[in-house]
Amino acid sequence: MSSGDLRRPLTVALLGGGTVGASVARILTDSARDLEERVGAPVVLTAVAVRDAAKERPGIDPSLVTDDAAAVASSGVDVVVEVMGGIEPARSLILAAMEAGSSVVTANKALLAADGATLYEAAERNGVDLYFEAAVAGAIPLLRPLRESLAGDRVTRVLGIVNGTTNFMLTKMDEEGVDYDEVLAEAGRLGYLEADPSLDVDGHDAAAKAAILAELAFHTRVTLDDVYCEGISRVTSTDIHAAQAMGFVIKLLAVAERADGGVVVRVHPAMLPRSHPLASVRGAFNAVFVEAEAAGEMMFYGRGAGGAPTASAVLGDVVAAARNRLSGGRGPGESTYSNLPVLPVGAAMTRYYVNLDVADRPGVLASIASAFADNGVSIQVVRQDGHGENAGLIVRTHRASDASLRRTVEQLSGLDTVKRVLGVMRVEGEAGE
Amino acid sequence: MSSGDLRRPLTVALLGGGTVGASVARILTDSARDLEERVGAPVVLTAVAVRDAAKERPGIDPSLVTDDAAAVASSGVDVVVEVMGGIEPARSLILAAMEAGSSVVTANKALLAADGATLYEAAERNGVDLYFEAAVAGAIPLLRPLRESLAGDRVTRVLGIVNGTTNFMLTKMDEEGVDYDEVLAEAGRLGYLEADPSLDVDGHDAAAKAAILAELAFHTRVTLDDVYCEGISRVTSTDIHAAQAMGFVIKLLAVAERADGGVVVRVHPAMLPRSHPLASVRGAFNAVFVEAEAAGEMMFYGRGAGGAPTASAVLGDVVAAARNRLSGGRGPGESTYSNLPVLPVGAAMTRYYVNLDVADRPGVLASIASAFADNGVSIQVVRQDGHGENAGLIVRTHRASDASLRRTVEQLSGLDTVKRVLGVMRVEGEAGE
Numbered sequence: 001m002s003s004g005d006l007r008r009p010l011t012v013a014l015l016g017g018g019t020v021g022a023s024v025a026r027i028l029t030d031s032a033r034d035l036e037e038r039v040g041a042p043v044v045l046t047a048v049a050v051r052d053a054a055k056e057r058p059g060i061d062p063s064l065v066t067d068d069a070a071a072v073a074s075s076g077v078d079v080v081v082e083v084m085g086g087i088e089p090a091r092s093l094i095l096a097a098m099e100a101g102s103s104v105v106t107a108n109k110a111l112l113a114a115d116g117a118t119l120y121e122a123a124e125r126n127g128v129d130l131y132f133e134a135a136v137a138g139a140i141p142l143l144r145p146l147r148e149s150l151a152g153d154r155v156t157r158v159l160g161i162v163n164g165t166t167n168f169m170l171t172k173m174d175e176e177g178v179d180y181d182e183v184l185a186e187a188g189r190l191g192y193l194e195a196d197p198s199l200d201v202d203g204h205d206a207a208a209k210a211a212i213l214a215e216l217a218f219h220t221r222v223t224l225d226d227v228y229c230e231g232i233s234r235v236t237s238t239d240i241h242a243a244q245a246m247g248f249v250i251k252l253l254a255v256a257e258r259a260d261g262g263v264v265v266r267v268h269p270a271m272l273p274r275s276h277p278l279a280s281v282r283g284a285f286n287a288v289f290v291e292a293e294a295a296g297e298m299m300f301y302g303r304g305a306g307g308a309p310t311a312s313a314v315l316g317d318v319v320a321a322a323r324n325r326l327s328g329g330r331g332p333g334e335s336t337y338s339n340l341p342v343l344p345v346g347a348a349m350t351r352y353y354v355n356l357d358v359a360d361r362p363g364v365l366a367s368i369a370s371a372f373a374d375n376g377v378s379i380q381v382v383r384q385d386g387h388g389e390n391a392g393l394i395v396r397t398h399r400a401s402d403a404s405l406r407r408t409v410e411q412l413s414g415l416d417t418v419k420r421v422l423g424v425m426r427v428e429g430e431a432g433e
Numbered sequence: 434m435s436s437g438d439l440r441r442p443l444t445v446a447l448l449g450g451g452t453v454g455a456s457v458a459r460i461l462t463d464s465a466r467d468l469e470e471r472v473g474a475p476v477v478l479t480a481v482a483v484r485d486a487a488k489e490r491p492g493i494d495p496s497l498v499t500d501d502a503a504a505v506a507s508s509g510v511d512v513v514v515e516v517m518g519g520i521e522p523a524r525s526l527i528l529a530a531m532e533a534g535s536s537v538v539t540a541n542k543a544l545l546a547a548d549g550a551t552l553y554e555a556a557e558r559n560g561v562d563l564y565f566e567a568a569v570a571g572a573i574p575l576l577r578p579l580r581e582s583l584a585g586d587r588v589t590r591v592l593g594i595v596n597g598t599t600n601f602m603l604t605k606m607d608e609e610g611v612d613y614d615e616v617l618a619e620a621g622r623l624g625y626l627e628a629d630p631s632l633d634v635d636g637h638d639a640a641a642k643a644a645i646l647a648e649l650a651f652h653t654r655v656t657l658d659d660v661y662c663e664g665i666s667r668v669t670s671t672d673i674h675a676a677q678a679m680g681f682v683i684k685l686l687a688v689a690e691r692a693d694g695g696v697v698v699r700v701h702p703a704m705l706p707r708s709h710p711l712a713s714v715r716g717a718f719n720a721v722f723v724e725a726e727a728a729g730e731m732m733f734y735g736r737g738a739g740g741a742p743t744a745s746a747v748l749g750d751v752v753a754a755a756r757n758r759l760s761g762g763r764g765p766g767e768s769t770y771s772n773l774p775v776l777p778v779g780a781a782m783t784r785y786y787v788n789l790d791v792a793d794r795p796g797v798l799a800s801i802a803s804a805f806a807d808n809g810v811s812i813q814v815v816r817q818d819g820h821g822e823n824a825g826l827i828v829r830t831h832r833a834s835d836a837s838l839r840r841t842v843e844q845l846s847g848l849d850t851v852k853r854v855l856g857v858m859r860v861e862g863e864a865g866e
Contacts, residue, residue, distance in 0.1 A: 027585060027727060037652070037770040038584045133582060139728035141582030149566060149574030151471045152460060152748020219470070277734060280713050294460060294745035295572035298735035301710060302728065312727035315585020329762025337470040 009042040010322040011077035013102075015069055015093055016084030017050035017057055020107060020134075023311030024081060024318075026059040035315075039322045047072045049084075069093055074100045078325045079318055082106040083134075083310075087114060094119060098126045103321040105314055107134035113208035113224040116215065120334040129324055129331050131317035136209040137162055137286040139309030140302035141316065146216045147332055150292055155217040157257040157291040159428060162209040164284035164304040165192045165200040166232050166252040170269075171282045173240050174249055180235060192284070202231035203267040206254045213288070214256035214265045219338035222256075222265055228345035230268035239423045242355055242394060243271045249279045253428060257348070262341035264348040269425060271353055276429040289429075346403030351380070351430065354409060355423035356393045364417045368393065371415060375408040376400065396427060442475040443755040444510035446535075448502055448526055449517030450483035450490055453540060453567075456744030457514060457751075459492040468748075472755045480505045482517075502526055507533045511758045512751055515539040516567075516743075520547055527552060531559045536754040538747055540567035546641035546657040549648065553767040562757055562764050564750035569642040570595055570719040572742030573735035574749065579649045580765055583725055588650040590690040590724040592861060595642040597717035597737040598625045598633040599665050599685040603702075604715045606673050607682055613668060625717065635664035636700040639687045646721070647689035647698045652771035655689075655698055661778035663701035672856045675788055675827060676704050682712045686861060690781070695774035697781040702858060704786055709862040722862075779836030784813070784863065787842060788856035789826045797850045801826065804848060808841040809833065829860060 012028065014021050028035065028045045035043045048060055049069035057065060066072060073080060073093040080097035082104060084090055090111050094104050095118070104123070106112070112119065112135055123130035133143050137160070146155070161167050169183045178186070184201065187193050192200075199205045207227040214222040232252050243250050248271035256265045272279045277299045281287040286304030291297055303309040324330055358364050365382070372379050378398040385392035397405065412418050445461065447454050461468065461478045468476045481493055482502035490498060499505060506513060506526040513530035515537060517523055523544050527537050528551070537556070539545070545552065545568055556563035566576050570593070579588070594600050602616045611619070617634065620626050625633075632638045640660040647655040665685050676683050681704040689698045705712045710732045714720040719737030724730055736742040757763055791797050798815070805812050811831040818825035830838065845851050 023727065031585070031587065034587065034771075035585065037768060038765075139725075140731055141578030144582050145574030145578055148753055149577050149749040150745065151752035152464070152468065152750075153745040154464065154467065277713070280710070292572075292745060294456065294741040294748070296736045296739075296742050298573055298733075300731075300733060302731035306729075308727040309729050312583065312586040312725060315727070316582040317585075319584035320581055323765055324762065327762040329757065329760040332471075332756055335470060338467075 009044045010039060010079070010325060011044050011046045012079045012081060012318060013046050013072045013075055013077045014048040015072060015080060015082045017048045017060060017065065018083065019307035020083040020310045020314065021048065022057060022059055023307040024083065024314050027311055027315055035319065038319050040326055043318070043322060046077055047075065070096065073097045076100045077102055079103050079105060079321045081314060081318060082108060083314065085110065087111050091115065091118065095122050098122045098128050101126060101128065103129035103325065105131045105317040105321060107132065107310055107314060109135040109208045109212060113211040116212070116223070117221060124333055127330065129321045130334070131321055131331065133317050134310045134313035136212050137288055137300070137302070138304040138306065139312045140286060140288070140300050140304070141313070142288050142300045143216055145300070146213070146290070150295065153295050154293040155290060156293060158213050158217050158255070158288060159278060160209070160213060160254040160286070160288040161251055161278055161281050162254050162286055162288065162304065163200055163206040163252060164286055166206070167281065167286070168192060168284045170232060170235070170250055170252060173235070174244070177237070179237055180233065201233050203229045203252060206252060206267045210254035210256055210265050210267050213254065214263060215334070215336070217256055218258070218263045218340055219335050220263055220340040220342065221336045222263070222342055226265055226342040228266040228268070232269050235269050236423065238355065239425055242353065242423060246396070247274050248272060248427070249274055250425070251278060255428065259349055260343060260347045262343040262347065264343050264345060266345050266348060270428045271425055272429040278429065346401060346406070348402040349399050350402055350405065351399055351427040352397045352405045352409070353423070353425045353427050354395045354412065354421065356395070356412065356418050357420040357422050358393050359417045359419060361417070367415055367417045368395070368412065371411040372397065372408050374411065375404045377404055377408050392422065442477045443472060443512070443758060444477050444479045445512045445514060445751060446480040446482070446505045446508055446510045447478070448482045448505060448513060448515045448523070450481045450493060450498065451516065452740035453516040453743045453747065454481060455490060455492055456740040457516065457747050460744055460748055468752065471752050473759050476751070476755060479510055480508065503529065506530045509533045510535055512536050512538060512754045514747060514751060515541055516747065518543065520544050524548065524551065528555050531555045531561050534559065534561065536562035536758065538564045538750040538754060540565065540743055540747060542568040542641045542645060546644040549645070549656070550654060557766055560763065562754045564754055564764065566750050567743045567746035569645050570721055570733070570735070571737040571739065572745045573719060573721070573733050573737070574746070575721055575733045576649055578733070579646070579723070583728065586728050587726040588723060589726060591646050591650050591688070591721060592711060593642070593646060593687040593719070593721040594684055594711055594714050595687050595719050595721065595737060596633055596639040596685060597719055599639070600714065600719070601625060601717045603665060603668070603683055603685065606668070607677070610670070612670055613666065634666050636662045636685060639685060639700045643687035643689055643698050643700050646687065647696060648767070648769070650689055651691070651696045651773055652768050653696055653773040653775065654769045655696070655775055659698055659775040661699040661701070665702050668702050669856065671788065672858060675786065675856060679829070680707050681705060681860070682707055683858070684711060688861065692782055693776060693780045695776040695780065697776050697778060699778050699781060703861045704858055705862040711862065779834060779839070781835040782832050783835055783838065784832055784860040785830045785838045785842070786856070786858045786860050787828045787845065787854065789828070789845065789851050790853040790855050791826050792850045792852060794850070800848055800850045801828070801845065804844040805830065805841050807844065808837045810837055810841050825855065
C-alpha cells in the first residue's frame with residue numbers, strides 16, 4: 001500500500017523561533033519517542049530559521065538556528081512549519097517550501113485569510129499537504145473535524161468566539177461592571193493585546209478566522225475582504241445592563257452561515273441568551289458552535305492562544321503530514337466545489353435589539369411600531385423603561401434581513417418622537433423565528 | 434502519489450437497516466453530489482443487510498435490501514458500514530468484511546469495548562481502515578481529534594458525560610427536584626431508555642465508551658472489564674440538595690486519567706463545580722472534556738445519540754475511508770505502544786463528599802476527624818447542618834487515593850458517633866489540591 005520507506009526519519013524545519021516556535025521545538029525534542037510511535041518513524045528537527053540568530057533561545061539546539069530562512073524553506077525536508085506570521089516573507093517561503101516538495105504546517109491566519117487560494121493551489125500543484133489547525137482557535141481541534149468528521153454532513157451555520165482578548169474584555173464588563181476604556185487598559189497591562197490593538201478590538205483578527213472557518217464549512221472561497229466586521233469599542237455599559245436585564249450576554253461573534261442561496265460571513269458584538277452554550281465561555285477561552293443538518297448542534301471549546309496550546313495544534317498537523325509522507329498519501333485538500341456566492345451582510349437573517357430614548361407623548365409607540373412595520377420587521381418584545389423625561393424603550397425584533405433592520409434603525413433615528421438611539425445590537429442564538 | 438483509479442465509483446454496503454442505517458442510506462442518496470465532491474469519486478450504496486427483508490423501509494431502495502448479511506459482508510465493497518450493534522454476528526461479519534479487503538466503519542461501542550483488539554488486529558493484518566467515530570458521543574467529532582489533532586500532545590485526563598439518558602435524568606432531578614424513580618419512569622415513557630435500562634442507569638453504556646476513549650487517549654489497551662462502574666440509581670434528593678448548597682451539580686462521569694504510572698478508568702456519579710464547563714451540559718446532550726499537557730483544557734459538546742446525528746458521524750468516517758481507498762493510503766491505525774498498566778479504581782486520586790448523620794455529643798467531630806487522619810485523608814471543609822437529634826455533618830476532602838477515601842468511609846460507618854452515612858460521592862473538576 002505504501003510508496004515510502006516505512007522507517008526512514010522524517011525531517012521537520014521551523015520558520016520562526018518565537019513563543020510558538022520554541023514550544024514546537026521543545027515538544028519535538030521532549031516527546032521524540034511518543035512522536036516516533038505515533039508517526040511510525042523518528043521525527044528529526046533539522047533547522048530553525050529566525051531573524052536574529054545571535055539571540056539565546058532556551059530549549060532550541062543552537063546548532064540548528066540560522067537566519068537564512070530561504071535556505072531552510074527550500075531545503076526539501078518532509079515538513080516545513082511556518083510560525084513567523086505576517087504576509088511576507090511568510091508567503092514566499094511557504095511557496096518555496098512547497099516547490100521543494102515539502103508539506104507545510106502553518107499557524108498564519110492573516111496570510112490564509114488574505115491569500116489562502118495561492119497556498120491551496122500551490123499545495124495541490126506540488127502534491128503536498130497544507131495544514132493549519134493552529135490558525136483558528138489555537139489548541140482547539142476544530143478544523144480537522146470540520147474538514148473530515150463532518151465531511152458527510154451539511155453545515156448550516158458556524159458561530160464562534162475566536163478572539164480571546166475581546167472575550168476577556170467583554171467578560172470583565174459583564175461580570176465586574178468595568179467600562180470599556182478601563183478594561184482595554186487592563187488587557188494592555190496583561191499583555192493580551194496585539195501590537196496593533198485594533199486587530200483585537202476592531203474584530204480584524206476574528207474576521208480572518210471567520211474567513212478560514214467559512215471556507216472550510218461551506219466549501220467556498222472566502223477571503224478577509226468578504227467578511228463584514230464591527231468591533232467592540234462601541235459596546236457601552238447601557239448595552240451590558242440591557243443585555244443582563246433580558247437574560248443575555250454580549251459576545252464578539254464570528255458568524256458564517258448559509259443565507260439566500262449564498263453564504264454570509266460577519267463579525268460583530270451580539271447578544272446571546274445566557275442558556276446558549278457559547279454564553280458560558282468566559283475570559284480568554286475560545287469556542288466554536290457548529291450547526292449541521294444531520295449532526296445538529298456541536299461546540300468545540302478550549303484555549304485560543306498561547307505558545308504551548310498553539311504548539312499542540314501545530315504538532316498534531318506535523319504528525320498528520322508526516323504520516324502522509326510515510327504512506328505516500330495526502331490528506332484531503334481544500335475544496336471549493338460548492339462555490340457559493342458570498343453575500344453582503346444585508347442578506348443575513350438576524351434579530352436586533354434597539355434601545356431608544358423617546359419623547360413622552362401620546363402616539364410615540366405607534367410611530368415607532370410603524371417604522372418597524374414599514375420595513376417588514378416584526379417586533380418580538382417592547383419594554384418601556386422609566387417615564388417622563390427619562391422614558392426609554394427597548395425593542396427586540398423577530399428575524400429579518402440585516403438590511404431591513406438597518407433601514408428600520410435609520411428611519412427611527414429620523415423620527416421626531418425619538419430623541420436618541422441609545423443602543424443597537426444583533427441578537428443571535430435564540431431558537432425559533 | 435496515488436495507487437488507485439481516481440474517479441472509479443466507491444462502493445459502500447450497510448449491515449443494519451434500523452434508525453441509523455436508514456439515516457445513512459438517506460444521506461448517501463440525498464447528498465450524493467456533495468459526497469462525490471468531497472471523496473473525489475461517486476459513492477454508491479450497493480446493499481443493505483437487514484434481519485427482515487420484507488419490512489418496508491422508507492428511504493431505502495428495496496432492490497438493495499437483503500437478509501443475507503454474510504454475503505454483503507464478504508462482497509468486497511470499498512467500505513462496509515456496521516450499524517446492527519451487539520457482539521455477534523457483528524464481530525464475525527466485520528472480520529469477514531476485512532478479510533475481503535473492505536474498510537469498516539462501525540458505531541458498535543459494545544463490541545469495541547469488549548473485543549476491540551480483535552478488530553484492530555484484523556484491520557492491521559488486512560491493511561484496511563477501521564473507523565468508529567459514532568461509537569462514542571454520537572455526532573460529536575471527538576475520536577478523530579483525539580487520534581489525530583492531539584497526536585503531538587500528551588493527554589492527561591478525559592472527563593465525559595457520554596450517556597444522554599442519565600444526563601437527562603440527573604438534569605431533571607437537579608432542576609425540577611424530581612426524584613429518581615419518577616424521572617426513571619419519565620425516561621422510559623419518552624423512549625430514552627435502552628431495552629435493558631441497566632445499560633444506561635448502571636453505567637454500562639458509559640463504561641464501554643470510557644474504555645474506547647481511554648484506549649485512544651492513552652495508547653493503551655483498555656477493555657470494558659478494566660472500567661470501574663457505578664450507576665446513578667443510588668443518587669438521592671439529599672445528594673442533589675447537598676450538591677446545590679455547595680455550588681455543585683451531580684453528573685454521571687466517565688473518567689480516564691493517568692495515575693501512579695498507569696491509567697485508571699472509571700464511571701460513577703460525581704459532583705462538579707457549577708462553573709466547570711461540563712456542569713452546563715444539560716438534558717440529553719453529551720460532552721467530553723480533555724486535559725492535555727500542551728493544549729490545556731478542551732471540551733467537545735453535541736448530540737450523543739439519535740439516528741441523524743449518529744449517521745453524520747458514520748458518513749464522516751465513510752468519506753475518510755473512501756478517500757483513503759482512492760489515494761491508496763490508510764488512516765492512522767490503533768496504537769497501544771504506551772501499554773500502560775490499567776490500575777484499579779483505588780489508585781485514582783480524587784476527593785470525596787461525605788454526608789453523615791451524627792450523634793449530638795461532645796467529641797463527635799474529633800472522632801470523625803481522626804477517622805480521616807488515620808487514613809491520611811486531609812479535610813477541606815466541614816459543615817454542620819442542623820443540631821440536636823438532626824445534627825448532620827458534611828465533609829469535603831482534599832485529594833487522596835480512592836482506596837484511602839473508601840477506607841475512611843468504612844471506618845466512619847463503624848464509629849458509634851455516626852448514626853448513618855447519608856451520602857458519599859466523588860468530587861471532580863475542582864482546581865488545585
